[in-house]
Amino acid sequence: MRLIQLSDLHLGNCPRALVNNFPVYDSFVQLFNLALRYQPDHLLLTGDLSNNGDLQSYELLENILSTADIPVSILYGNHDRPCEVMRHRLIKSITFPNWQILCLDSVKPNAVWGEGRLSTAELAWLKQSLLHAEANVLIALHHHPITFTEEDLSWLNQIHLENSTELLSLVAEFSQVKGIIFGHIHREVNKQIGCLSVYGCPATCYQVSTVNDDKNCQWSGFRVIDLLPNGKLRTQVVRLPSLFSTPK
Numbered sequence: 656m657r658l659i660q661l662s663d664l665h666l667g668n669c670p671r672a673l674v675n676n677f678p679v680y681d682s683f684v685q686l687f688n689l690a691l692r693y694q695p696d697h698l699l700l701t702g703d704l705s706n707n708g709d710l711q712s713y714e715l716l717e718n719i720l721s722t723a724d725i726p727v728s729i730l731y732g733n734h735d736r737p738c739e740v741m742r743h744r745l746i747k748s749i750t751f752p753n754w755q756i757l758c759l760d761s762v763k764p765n766a767v768w769g770e771g772r773l774s775t776a777e778l779a780w781l782k783q784s785l786l787h788a789e790a791n792v793l794i795a796l797h798h799h800p801i802t803f804t805e806e807d808l809s810w811l812n813q814i815h816l817e818n819s820t821e822l823l824s825l826v827a828e829f830s831q832v833k834g835i836i837f838g839h840i841h842r843e844v845n846k847q848i849g850c851l852s853v854y855g856c857p858a859t860c861y862q863v864s865t866v867n868d869d870k871n872c873q874w875s876g877f878r879v880i881d882l883l884p885n886g887k888l889r890t891q892v893v894r895l896p897s898l899f900s901t902p903k
Contacts, residue, residue: 656751659695660795660878661686662838663703663858665734668711677861679706680715682875685895686859687719690877693893695725697749699756701838701856702732702797704741713740720744731762732797732839733769733814748784754882757784759796761816769814771798771839773822781822785829791886792832799837801846801853807865811840826851834888836878843872843892852888854878871896 661683667673670680690698698720705712717740720727728746731737749756759781761771773781773796785792800819802812816822826832827849834852841863844855857876864872876894883889 656882657695658697658880659690660699660856662701662856665706665860666712668709674706679860683859698727700729702730703734708736713738753884755790756793761796761798772817794835798839
């Protein structure tokens with residue numbers, strides 16, 4: 656089964672709106688259409704769908720998503736404001752053969768910097784879900800549950816998941832959890848924490864990159880995740896320069 660993660664759209668209130676001088680709408684439309692060429696079974700958008708939470712931005716987004724003939728679900732990020740237009744796409748648990756995707760709300764009310772936090776109720780829901788899970792599990796959330804030691808990325812620690820230690824400790828109790836995916840930081844991340852794979856997704860808009868990054872990291876993109884029957888994950892990041900390549 657194939658899941659595609661798109662994240663951090665930061666759409667404005669009209670197709671012409673620029674964010675940080677970036678054409679966010681045009682970039683997302685191109686990546687959305689490219690993602691469909693990879694024949695996913697499900698699309699998951701992991702937050703910051705809108706830049707300012709304008710209703711018009713969600714209406715623009717829904718007009719695009721409604722053209723897909725596969726399920727599309729969302730998470731909210733710290734830039735979002737929940738609205739009725741998107742309510743039907745908030746799905747907490749997604750079931751595939753041999754797999755279950757558990758989607759967590761990591762938005763912290765009244766966050767100062769854009770930091771996140773899992774509420775007591777959200778952690779309790781996750782624990783109960785894991786206790787009853789009979790399949791392999793992938794966890795999805797907006798905020799990153801990791802910290803960065805690199806000096807030029809250390810500022811991202813200010814906007815991370817505040818209770819990440821609590822999340823990772825809980826997850827460590829359940830061997831069926833095979834991975835965690837997140838957005839928020841506008842860059843690709845591939846890490847291993849013990850037996851747990853942790854993946855960050857590039858934004859569909861502008862990226863966070865460093866002078867040491869490959870030039871490719873400056874391009875917007877999405878993550879393809881193949882959920883294999885044996886409980887393993889196979890994943891790749893696809894970026895806009897790949898638009899004319901043949902999907903794998």
